[in-house]
Amino acid sequence: MSAGTLTLTNSADAVTGSGTSFTTELAAGDFIVVTVGGIPYTLPVKTVNNNTSLTLVSVYTGPTQSGAAWSAVPRVALNMVTAALVAQSAEALRGLNYDKQNWQSIFSGAGNITIKLPDGSAWNGPSWNNISETLNQKASSGANRDITSIGGLTTPLSLYQGGTGGNTHQSACNGIGALQVNRNVLNAGDPHLPTCSFFLGDGQEAGGNGKPYPYSTILNVSESGNTGENGNYSQVSFPSIQESAPRIRQRFGGSSPRLTNWRDFLVRDLNTSVDTNGFIKIASPVVKIYADGSFDVNNESEGITVTRLAVGEYLISGCLGMNADAAWGGIDGGFDIPLDINKQPRIWLDYEVNTDGSILVKTYHRTHPQSPKFARNEIDNLTNGDPIDIPSDSFVSVRVEMPADSIWNQKQEAVHIAMVEARMKEERTDGNNV
Template sequence: MSAGTITLTNKSATVSGAGTAFTTDLKEGDFIVTVVGGVPYTMPVKSINNNTSLILISNFTGPTQSGVAWSAVPRTALNMVTAALVTSGAEALRGLNYDKQNWQLVFSSNGNITVKLPDGSTFSGPSWNSIVSALNEKADKSALGTAASKNIGNQHGDVMAVGAFGLGGQAVLLNDADISSPLSGSQLFMYGGGGFWGSWGAGLKLNYGSSYNFQIYLQGNGTLASLVQSVTGDPIIRSYYNNGNTTVDSNGFIKKASPIVNIFHDGTFETNDESEGVQVAREGVGVYRVSNVLGMNSDRAWGGNDGGFEIPKDRNGQYILWLDYEIDSDGSILIKTYHRTYPNAPKFARNEREDVKEAEPVDIPADQFLSVRVEMPQDSIWNLAQKAAREEMEQEKAAEE
């Protein structure tokens, strides 16, 4: 940097300095280089008045600024920069001309060619026409199969076409006899349901020689199953739990269940795939109505015929609510919850509250929820979707036959 600082004024050619030595550092035709507001400026000097004042060739176009550091750049230095730029530009153009000539040689010549690189060196090799000619002479094409030296087909050693064994295209539609036999081969398959596999779906079939049939099958209802079957024995079928056929109850345990509705204290609720379309409304303190259902869907895992609920528990495993319910003629369920205490338990486990007494109506605790297993109507969103999928699979099965 040069000595001192300068002051620049917008739309003015006058530059004033503080602590500067313009008469020593500069002469007419030299340049002042500085940065104002992050923007670099290079300004030619027209005349020098004294050590602290000079005139630029043109007005300063940047914002007015004082106390700016600056550098003096001799005119000869910039001339050298300009000469270097001209040299670089000429070299770049020369390289472009070489490229043009080289590509013409590559595509239009026969035999070997020599191309010239920008640094003056050369490289020799075959032209494109000579490469094509050499490839055409490598083999008699009429003696080859449909894919190089292999044929397209389903036999061992063949090249598979798209869709073979259900890969890359639509899966193979199998009937009951093919699905249950290891002799029908390994493949990706689809099935219309109603027979060997009760539900429609798609799967992977693998054979262990001609003795065993292994399958992984994803049913249309989202259930995953597996099968192991010997050619002379009965099939061993296993179903796998997932978030579609289980639920995590309010006490953190996984239970087999679907369709499920989780009800929260303010009447908000969550459904799973099979209970989509259910509505819940809070009608009063501890009173919740579940609609668009056909009553309860209970089994042994949920307490039998009068089950179907999972009531929140405390840390000691005690239910914290009493529960009663009614099923209206339209199938909707009216649920009533009441405060539940344990007067014979230790004081810390009695579930006593000052604002509500034993058996008084109370909402579901704000940090927990009540799970209800419901029966869905035939026209529910889930059931209609399953029906449409089954009909589509039946139509595809009929078309295949």
Template sequence: MGLYKAGKIAISTAGAATGTGTAWTTAGTGIRTGQTILVNTNPAQQFTIQTINSATSLTLSPVPAAAIPAGTTYAILTTDALSVDGLGSQVAEAITYFKASLGGRAASGANSDITSLGGLSTPLSLEQGGTGSKTAADARVALQLGNAATATIGENSGNVMGSGSFGLGLQGSHAAFNLDTSPAMVSLLAPKGMVPFRNEANISGRINGTSPGIWIRTGGVFAYISVPHFDAGNVYISGGLIADGTPTSARMLYDNKNTTKASNGVLSAASPVARVVQSKSACLRPDIAEDSFEWCGDGVANSEARGIEIKRTAVGVYSLTGSMGFAEDSWHLKAPADPAGNGDLAIVEGEQAEDGTLTIKLFKKRYKLNEESGDIDLIPGIPMDVPANSWIDVRMEMPASKVEHKTDVAIETTT
């Protein structure tokens, strides 16, 4: 039997066959019209040669449903045997040949026998499970990976920081160092980043024990900020430059827990503190009971003044019970102020009884000519109630059992 299978073939949907490396017109090949040509597709396809146009061109029938790409193997049955048995033998031999050729190829659908794609020259797309790229750099671009994808984990320039770099995200214990050891503080071996520190000298009575801090080092000079810590309900921080091992003193942080906002919006250090009004129904200030303030009669008290009671007893006269009396340090009484910032709206006076009961009186402002000096003096006029758009601030001393120091201090409001 004769089989001609030199070169490769491509067939268009018009039945035009184009050969590569073929010699279809060469004498001795035995190729002629009417012969059968089998094409190595999956499944194999059979055509009849209608015309031989050149050594690389044939016209076939029937036409294929889809174009057969270049590089496809084929076989032409060139035997002269016309018997049915002979034709059957030829077809069987051709099928055996194509089975051998297809033996190393995976069928369509799910396959478990593919071990490599050595002949694949087109990268798989992202949709196909690939990257659509032939290089690692192009693959990172396709996957939208940035420079961190190629950076080494560490603390050097250009590296990606790992957990614990510069003390950030550090798990477990970390050796603390003393602020009192000057040589260690300025040495190049001193810690950098966020690290625990300890101050055995107990500077200002605020920094003690071991607490975390943020450190920035340039040569032998350090800048640092300590994490806030608490003492008697107040928050303290430390910070500054250290060049000789001596840190700066701790600073108190003023916030919405240890300051009060006066009726004109000015902040003052205060606690415990109360706000006195004519009555809850008469007060028009929506911020009268802000933050920790709660109503306690004809006024409100913050969390550290819980237990007091405020009562209006007459026009411009208010009684405050439950405290130990006015605060002895700094201010203790503020007149109602104009929320627009135009000064006090009245004159306030306070009296304290032996049991700590406070009597607060409010008067209209009155101006009188001082005949001796010629000045205009401001003096109390007739009693008046607290204006609806303001309040009286009172700062007191509270019994120790009623003081509730808070440690969950918000630090967003400072002065």
């Protein structure tokens, strides 16, 4: 602070001092800095009259104040401050202009851009448009439905990342523990199956090529180390357009290779039936008759009806008598009746085949007087041979002969026609390609 105090008068350019030495501390063009009411004032000096009186360049605009402390600022010092302020302001304006240019590049540029940093260095990086385009192509959390490519990846994704860990078919299959299926499709009859493979054969041929069914799909499994016709393999055939059981055959290689015939799988309610005593038998066409006259049919006996006429009398309609299949014992063996726990028949059974092919099944009470008392099948008020309904906890199986126009036979005929038409179409196509 300078010596003494000042008295300032509002709207006056005269300043008086008390204990001041204006003539030694100030010269025209210097500045007085004084704080009045918390507000600093910088006042330029026009003339120094004496040690206690000076005149300002312009009138003082602040409130009248006496005893104010003050500081003398030489003109040269203030000019330096002003010059520094101008330089700093210019530098700040340049920085602001750089910022404007930078922001313009960031928001309107494409691809990578170069911006000016405050220290004067340059930085190269993506524009906002570039970032936005990249973000639009990223996989979002949750469901993703429109990912068309993943570029720039040279390392296969691991299982934990949703990949397979491999960059070839074989390594990908190994990564997820899967069998590799990249073999050419072979005909069922082709003996040259690939080594150690598991794959499907073709299923679009009308017949031939060793297939057990027309239009069937062949599942082939060959053993490790097989080569050519000397290998071991198994084939399972699944019919494509007809309702039949799958079939299996096997090839045994070596010095005397052997190929087995096709053998049926046993499929319940398709080519087998479970009789009233729980045994599996060759099925179709079979009718199951229950005590109240209700009944079940399988595929080949579809269209059969059963009517309970009286106690122990059941009329089977829609058939042509009994089926003579030897597997059921011939013409009179097409019945299965319920047995007790000692394998004794629980009923007698008789039947008549009417002229229209319908079958009247008759059931009678059956006792076993030669057996111990607990196993005689005695029922109060009934004697051996009395008419009786089929036991309510069981049923009677009857194997019948179906007419040529049965539902099953019509379906088989439709399949046959479809196969013939398909074969003719293939022959026409082959002829056009010659």
